Amino acid sequence: MTVLVIAEHNNSELNAATLAAITAATQLKDAVNLLIAGSGCSSVAEAAAKVQGVSRVLLADAPAYEHQLAENVAPLVVRLAEGHTHLLMPATTNGKNLMPRVAALLDVAQISDIIAIKSTDCFQRPIYAGNVIATVQSKDSLKVVTVRATAFEPAIAEGGNAMIDQVEASGDLELCRWERDDVTESTRPDLAQAEVVVSGGRGLGSAENFQLLEALADKLGAAIGASRAAVDAGFVSNDLQVGQTGKVVAPKLYIAVGISGAIQHLAGMKESKVIVAINKDEDAPIFQIADYGIVGDLFDILPALSAELDRSVN
Amino acid sequence: MKVLVAVKRVVDYNVKVRPNGDGSDVEIANAKMSMNPFDEIAVEEAVRMKEAGTATEVVAISLGEAACQDVVRTALAMGMDRGVLVETDARLEPLTVAKLLAAIVKREQFDLVILGKQAIDDDSNQTGQMLAALLGWPQGTFASHVVVDDDRVQVTRETDTGSQTLSFKLPGVVTSDLRLNEPRYVKLPNIMKAKKKHLEKITPLELDVDISTHLETIAVAEPTQRSGGIKVSDAKELVDKLRNEARVI
Ligand SMILES: Cc1cc2nc3c(=O)[nH]c(=O)nc-3n(C[C@H](O)[C@H](O)[C@H](O)COP(=O)(O)OP(=O)(O)OC[C@H]3O[C@@H](n4cnc5c(N)ncnc54)[C@H](O)[C@@H]3O)c2cc1C
Numbered sequence: 001m002t003v004l005v006i007a008e009h010n011n012s013e014l015n016a017a018t019l020a021a022i023t024a025a026t027q028l029k030d031a032v033n034l035l036i037a038g039s040g041c042s043s044v045a046e047a048a049a050k051v052q053g054v055s056r057v058l059l060a061d062a063p064a065y066e067h068q069l070a071e072n073v074a075p076l077v078v079r080l081a082e083g084h085t086h087l088l089m090p091a092t093t094n095g096k097n098l099m100p101r102v103a104a105l106l107d108v109a110q111i112s113d114i115i116a117i118k119s120t121d122c123f124q125r126p127i128y129a130g131n132v133i134a135t136v137q138s139k140d141s142l143k144v145v146t147v148r149a150t151a152f153e154p155a156i157a158e159g160g161n162a163m164i165d166q167v168e169a170s171g172d173l174e175l176c177r178w179e180r181d182d183v184t185e186s187t188r189p190d191l192a193q194a195e196v197v198v199s200g201g202r203g204l205g206s207a208e209n210f211q212l213l214e215a216l217a218d219k220l221g222a223a224i225g226a227s228r229a230a231v232d233a234g235f236v237s238n239d240l241q242v243g244q245t246g247k248v249v250a251p252k253l254y255i256a257v258g259i260s261g262a263i264q265h266l267a268g269m270k271e272s273k274v275i276v277a278i279n280k281d282e283d284a285p286i287f288q289i290a291d292y293g294i295v296g297d298l299f300d301i302l303p304a305l306s307a308e309l310d311r312s313v314n
Numbered sequence: 315m316k317v318l319v320a321v322k323r324v325v326d327y328n329v330k331v332r333p334n335g336d337g338s339d340v341e342i343a344n345a346k347m348s349m350n351p352f353d354e355i356a357v358e359e360a361v362r363m364k365e366a367g368t369a370t371e372v373v374a375i376s377l378g379e380a381a382c383q384d385v386v387r388t389a390l391a392m393g394m395d396r397g398v399l400v401e402t403d404a405r406l407e408p409l410t411v412a413k414l415l416a417a418i419v420k421r422e423q424f425d426l427v428i429l430g431k432q433a434i435d436d437d438s439n440q441t442g443q444m445l446a447a448l449l450g451w452p453q454g455t456f457a458s459h460v461v462v463d464d465d466r467v468q469v470t471r472e473t474d475t476g477s478q479t480l481s482f483k484l485p486g487v488v489t490s491d492l493r494l495n496e497p498r499y500v501k502l503p504n505i506m507k508a509k510k511k512h513l514e515k516i517t518p519l520e521l522d523v524d525i526s527t528h529l530e531t532i533a534v535a536e537p538t539q540r541s542g543g544i545k546v547s548d549a550k551e552l553v554d555k556l557r558n559e560a561r562v563i
């Protein structure tokens with residue numbers, strides 16, 4: 001019996017979160033199949049075949065899968081489910097959108113956002129914004145699971161040699177029409193993968209002031225993140241939100257600037273290796289989890305920090 | 315267009331939940347309970363549809379113990395026309411909630427169901443997608459903008475890379491993200507009026523839905539806590555620490 005991982009990709013590249021899901025899959029079974037459902041996505045399948053731990057790549061290449069609409073992809077996954085013990089996908093927005101639809105069609109429960117595998121039917125996952133970790137056992141014979149990418153090391157992307165099998169595509173059910181994607185363009189590292197993240201909150205005060213963070217991020221090769229308050233206020237786009245209902249990140253270094261540290265924000269960043277907080281309120285909860293804190297006005301500290309990084313290049 | 319909105323009663327988002335003494339469950343006996351924040355947004359969206367004349371009737375539903383009628387009443391005070399409580403003391407999983415909702419939808423022929431994207435207690439983010447699957451309907455999840463135009467709905471969704479816009483013909487399911495709207499405050503006279511609105515109670519048995527569980531929570535525990543660190547006096551000291559002590563830059 002085998003695990004089926006559903007890949008997250010954009011028809012040209014495999015999303016790095018998929019590599020974490022593959023690692024989770026290898027902890028469950030020796031044999032891991034990887035499904036690439038997309039359109040004109042053979043390059044993704046070729047890259048996927050090289051990922052260590054993948055035994056077989058299933059390629060479903062058809063126009064109906066171009067935007068990976070759940071309405072079209074779910075029946076495909078259901079058809080391929082037979083012969084697999086687990087269906088895994090990273091807990092990205094695509095994974096969250098697709099997998100519950102798959103689970104319901106199969107009449108099984110879903111275990112969302114796992115952070116550890118105890119056995120083939122027992123998993124750990126955060127609940128209540130990460131205040132509590134639940135250990136959950138599934139009675140279903142087939143387990144549908146989404147995987148928190150920050151909790152598993154990425155599988156090694158080179159050196160594998162899996163076979164690529166074409167699988168027959170189902171047609172477009174025409175339940176749902178894709179209209180457009182509005183992708184936020186950025187030259188920075190991907191927030192979910194970056195080694196350093198500089199995040200701003202309501203304390204930044206305006207979209208213009210985020211340029212102060214940009215300057216710091218430039219010097220550190222960092223991604224930019226934000227609190228919900230900063231996104232709601234329109235300082236930055238929604239895909240930068242870190243937290244319970246945004247992205248979960250775990251970089252080597254997370255710098256929280258003008259962020260108070262609400263539990264919903266901490267839920268998305270408290271697994272970072274080193275946390276720095278810059279806040280003018282010495283009682284801000286963020287300081288309780290920060291390794292290094294500076295109490296002061298961010299408008300003084302950010303320029304000083306950028307200047308200091310310039311000065312002290314060893 | 316008839317609209318159904320699912321509202322869950324959850325521990326208020328300001329409460330820091332902890333495991334109980336023996337780690338078998340969470341300790342929430344005396345915690346403040348509220349409507350799931352995403353469901354408030356779902357209710358607000360439905361009420362606006364009613365006010366705009368695109369919805370003919372807007373109905374709020376909650377599933378769970380008797381006390382869940384509190385959040386239905388709140389939804390009625392926000393402007394929903396009537397309420398339904400599917401009453402049971404059993405623990406409900408998202409799949410079961412979806413099955414019960416599907417039974418209600420079939421009974422009453424709703425055109426649109428709006429749910430929150432995620433319940434902030436179990437953080438599952440499943441129910442809306444499961445409901446859409448069970449009904450064979452399209453789904454517009456994590457919605458930040460919804461436009462109803464006759465029998466078509468256009469949904470803009472928040473994604474990992476920005477946003478995506480989809481459209482589908484009704485019936486369908488929408489789940490709300492935080493930026494869909496800002497829910498109104500409930501005014502006192504409306505709370506009084508809500509008491510007179512109709513609230514139907516029904517059981518899973520009457521809906522002929524199997525509510526047996528697929529999952530078992532065998533333990534709950536606190537996550538590993540971070541030990542608080544130190545305060546540094548200025549940017550210079552911070553850079554020095556990051557470079558020479560933490561070695562992360
Ligand atoms: C259902 C739900 C889900 C949520 N999900 C998320 C989520 O995913 N992510 C998230 O982040 N939040 C989320 N929230 C919101 C969360 O509860 C907080 O409201 C939010 O994180 C606060 O953002 P903030 O820290 O930027 O703003 P505030 O709490 O207003 O904090 C601003 C901070 O900036 C400091 N400050 C101001 N000016 C300066 C200055 N000049 N120099 C230095 N410091 C300054 C202040 O001292 C303050 O501590 C959610 C809430 C709900 C109800």
Ligand SMILES: Nc1ncnc2c1ncn2[C@@H]1O[C@H](COP(=O)(O)O)[C@@H](O)[C@H]1O
Nearest residue numbers: 320321377429430432433438439440441
């Ligand atoms: N017991 C319930 N009663 C009412 N609505 C619910 C219930 N459980 C889930 N929902 C709805 O489903 C959404 C997603 O919940 P979940 O899948 O548990 O994260 C919630 O925001 C509610 O709209």
